[in-house]
Amino acid sequence: MRANYAQGVDVYYQKSGSTYRNLHFHALRPLTMDCLSRFWDHDEKTRNCGFHIVDLACGSGEITQVVREWESLGKKVLSEGVASRTKRKLSVREIPSNFPPIQIVAADPYTGEAYKNNVGVPCFNLNFQDIADGKLPPSEGEDGIYDLVICSFALHLLTDPSKLFATCYALAAQCRWLLIVGPHKQPVLKPEWGWIPWNIETWLPLDYGVNHDHVIERVHGRFFQSINFL
Numbered sequence: 001m002r003a004n005y006a007q008g009v010d011v012y013y014q015k016s017g018s019t020y021r022n023l024h025f026h027a028l029r030p031l032t033m034d035c036l037s038r039f040w041d042h043d044e045k046t047r048n049c050g051f052h053i054v055d056l057a058c059g060s061g062e063i064t065q066v067v068r069e070w071e072s073l074g075k076k077v078l079s080e081g082v083a084s085r086t087k088r089k090l091s092v093r094e095i096p097s098n099f100p101p102i103q104i105v106a107a108d109p110y111t112g113e114a115y116k117n118n119v120g121v122p123c124f125n126l127n128f129q130d131i132a133d134g135k136l137p138p139s140e141g142e143d144g145i146y147d148l149v150i151c152s153f154a155l156h157l158l159t160d161p162s163k164l165f166a167t168c169y170a171l172a173a174q175c176r177w178l179l180i181v182g183p184h185k186q187p188v189l190k191p192e193w194g195w196i197p198w199n200i201e202t203w204l205p206l207d208y209g210v211n212h213d214h215v216i217e218r219v220h221g222r223f224f225q226s227i228n229f230l
């Protein structure tokens with residue numbers, strides 16, 4: 001990827017955004033499903049009040065697709081059971097059939113066409129700076145707050161610490177939890193940026209700097225809780 005970004009990340013995605021595909025999808029899928037299942041187990045508010053998600057820097061809809069598949073499998077567990085082969089490979093949870101459809105709000109400045117072609121609905125044309133400027137619309141939840149923002153293979157592209165701070169800080173005011181998915185442990189979020197690193201195994205907070213990534217087939221997932229909704 002580094003060679004692709006030689007002329008700059010923005011230039012690369014301006015040119016190739018309409019045809020973007022994530023080559024790690026085979027690993028991103030089980031990792032994200034496992035993270036969603038653990039979140040579901042621990043987050044009572046989501047189970048009681050509905051699930052509102054942001055797919056940030058959504059590309060061609062990789063995370064949106066995984067969330068929709070996890071939701072669909074979860075709703076089938078009670079009625080049909082899920083084929084044992086699927087169950088062995090993927091982490092799913094029973095989702096009551098009357099649970100409202102998961103709200104997914106997706107945003108990306110360059111891949112709107114690819115997202116719409118793949119997922120069938122549009123995404124918002126918002127970049128990280130727009131998020132920092134508070135342009136993410138409120139969720140459809142009663143309080144307007146999102147339960148989870150997932151940023152997959154993208155947040156490390158924001159290399160300027162002051163811009164990363166501004167985006168993270170704004171997200172922490174609108175989203176209760178953050179899941180960063182990626183090929184490594186970057187970026188590192190500082191404590192004063194609004195997010196507490198979380199241990200996915202114990203579901204307890206961690207001290208800054210403690211390694212807390214959950215890895216499946218070399219794709220890393222890291223949870224953070226917003227300091228604003230403790």
Ligand SMILES: C[S@@+](CC[C@H](N)C(=O)[O-])C[C@H]1O[C@@H](n2cnc3c(N)ncnc32)[C@H](O)[C@@H]1O
Nearest residue numbers: 013022057058059062110111127128152153154
């Ligand atoms: C490697 S792709 C990841 C896409 C998708 N989330 C995935 O998991 O495959 C990086 C994404 O970041 C987006 N991106 C690049 N610059 C951005 C910026 N300044 N603000 C927001 N998104 C940006 C690109 O358009 C691209 O969709």
